[in-house]
Amino acid sequence: MITINKQPTQNGLMVEIAGAIEENVHLEQMIGPVKGSLVVNCSGVTRINSVGVKTWMKYFQGLKAQGVQFKFAECSYPIIEQLNMISNFACGGEVESILLPYSCLKCQNEFVASCLTSDLKASGLQVPEARCERTDCAAQFDDDPEEYFYFLED
Amino acid sequence: MGGELLLISKNPDDPAFVAEVAGVLDATVVTEPNPVQAVELLAQKSFHGIFIDVAELDALKAFEMEVQKRFGLLGDQVQAARVHFIGNGPIHEKRDAIQSFFFAAFYERPQENIEEAGSFYGRIMRAQEPQNGRTIENFLGEEGGVQPLFIERSGQKQDAVEAIRNYLALGQVPHRVANTIANISDELLMNALYDAPGDEFGRPIYAVTARDADRPLQGREQVEIKLGFDGTFFAIAVTDQFGNLDRARLLNHISINYKDTEYKLRKGGAGAGLGLATVLQTGGSLIYHCEEGRKTEAIFVTRIFENYRDFKSQFRFFAARFYV
Numbered sequence: 001m002i003t004i005n006k007q008p009t010q011n012g013l014m015v016e017i018a019g020a021i022e023e024n025v026h027l028e029q030m031i032g033p034v035k036g037s038l039v040v041n042c043s044g045v046t047r048i049n050s051v052g053v054k055t056w057m058k059y060f061q062g063l064k065a066q067g068v069q070f071k072f073a074e075c076s077y078p079i080i081e082q083l084n085m086i087s088n089f090a091c092g093g094e095v096e097s098i099l100l101p102y103s104c105l106k107c108q109n110e111f112v113a114s115c116l117t118s119d120l121k122a123s124g125l126q127v128p129e130a131r132c133e134r135t136d137c138a139a140q141f142d143d144d145p146e147e148y149f150y151f152l153e154d
Numbered sequence: 155m156g157g158e159l160l161l162i163s164k165n166p167d168d169p170a171f172v173a174e175v176a177g178v179l180d181a182t183v184v185t186e187p188n189p190v191q192a193v194e195l196l197a198q199k200s201f202h203g204i205f206i207d208v209a210e211l212d213a214l215k216a217f218e219m220e221v222q223k224r225f226g227l228l229g230d231q232v233q234a235a236r237v238h239f240i241g242n243g244p245i246h247e248k249r250d251a252i253q254s255f256f257f258a259a260f261y262e263r264p265q266e267n268i269e270e271a272g273s274f275y276g277r278i279m280r281a282q283e284p285q286n287g288r289t290i291e292n293f294l295g296e297e298g299g300v301q302p303l304f305i306e307r308s309g310q311k312q313d314a315v316e317a318i319r320n321y322l323a324l325g326q327v328p329h330r331v332a333n334t335i336a337n338i339s340d341e342l343l344m345n346a347l348y349d350a351p352g353d354e355f356g357r358p359i360y361a362v363t364a365r366d367a368d369r370p371l372q373g374r375e376q377v378e379i380k381l382g383f384d385g386t387f388f389a390i391a392v393t394d395q396f397g398n399l400d401r402a403r404l405l406n407h408i409s410i411n412y413k414d415t416e417y418k419l420r421k422g423g424a425g426a427g428l429g430l431a432t433v434l435q436t437g438g439s440l441i442y443h444c445e446e447g448r449k450t451e452a453i454f455v456t457r458i459f460e461n462y463r464d465f466k467s468q469f470r471f472f473a474a475r476f477y478v
Contacts, residue, residue: 024366049344
């Protein structure tokens with residue numbers, strides 16, 4: 001299941017994608033034509049399969065060919081995994097911000113924190129510290145930073 | 155089970171690993187670091203398993219040449235199904251080793267918990283021994299509570315994937331790990347539903363069919379899923395009834411690295427091996443058993459950890475065995 005919420009913005013459109021991107025997802029029909037620029041909030045994307053990857057790339061490569069400016073915000077880990085695995089997954093769009101996964105060292109609570117990619121780059125790709133809301137305990141970044149930030153390396 | 159395992163390696167970490175494997179199999183280990191001398195041993199007796207370090211390709215090449223010289227590549231002394239490659243780093247970076255005639259199984263040399271990894275690998279080897287299509291039952295035992303499911307319409311795939319995700323959630327598996335395993339299951343199912351069915355000549359029937367089209371799966375097109383979780387390990391087996399898996403194509407797909415080359419969209423079909431690349435690069439291990447013209451069983455097996463980081467960095471292997 002996927003839900004796509006659309007909101008007009010001053011410069012164009014913002015869409016929020018939530019759920020799994022797979023064979024039943026037709027972004028062209030679900031998002032529709034874009035006038036101006038597009039911001040895609042990916043914080044709710046739970047997974048993307050290989051058919052979803054193809055759908056994604058077809059749609060965004062099409063937007064690029066039309067000259068539409070687009071960027072991705074709050075990219076969740078399935079999107080980050082694809083950005084790291086496929087060199088052209090962003091299709092020329094800017095990755096504005098990403099979600100960083102953490103797990104609490106005490107209670108194993110999984111949570112995410114949003115971070116601007118510009119801030120990450122400015123810090124030399126250092127993982128920001130985070131604390132668990134439940135226990136106020138220090139949390140561990142729940143991935144390999146080198147691999148997670150691979151797509152941000154110049 | 156008994157028998158002897160032959161280790162062809164100079165790496166100081168390998169004996170501890172293979173000793174653990176041998177412990178599980180009730181076998182003994184013979185170590186011969188020189189590949190040419192190792193082939194001499196193979197001429198004298200048969201080994202239950204042959205473990206060879208392929209981190210240095212020269213050793214593999216020397217082994218291959220000596221086998222070819224002594225027995226011919228089709229000789230019984232070295233059956234690919236009994237050969238295990240040992241390498242550093244992930245399999246998708248081992249293109250040269252994958253191309254070897256003897257490639258059937260590869261494991262990433264563990265950097266830590268070597269004994270634990272060896273025990274895991276030994277259990278997997280033992281579970282595959284009977285070749286009775288019950289690898290995950292053999293591996294997980296009764297505690298695994300292996301359950302079979304049958305997919306009778308292609309449109310049931312998404313429900314099945316969601317059911318797998320929920321099953322893992324009930325087992326207290328971390329969300330990200332559960333989502334990743336659900337995605338891996340999704341890819342294995344798509345292969346079984348769309349790539350496996352072939353006509354009488356083995357030509358794919360549905361490779362370019364839209365993946366969102368619902369169709370009934372009649373006769374051989376039905377796909378079986380089995381999954382189980384023993385509290386430590388999770389395993390899923392997806393079996394089609396065609397046995398059309400192409401060795402060369404499979405091995406080509408696993409060695410594609412989209413990090414360095416741009417992914418190009420194709421007109422038909424799904425992801426041009428992208429699904430398999432995803433499976434191999436996210437965590438866990440994969441085994442293919444293909445009985446030509448009969449069935450292909452794809453097994454994903456993983457240890458379940460309390461967090462994703464450990465899941466991703468765990469000991470991993472890949473095996474593809476083909477039976478005529």
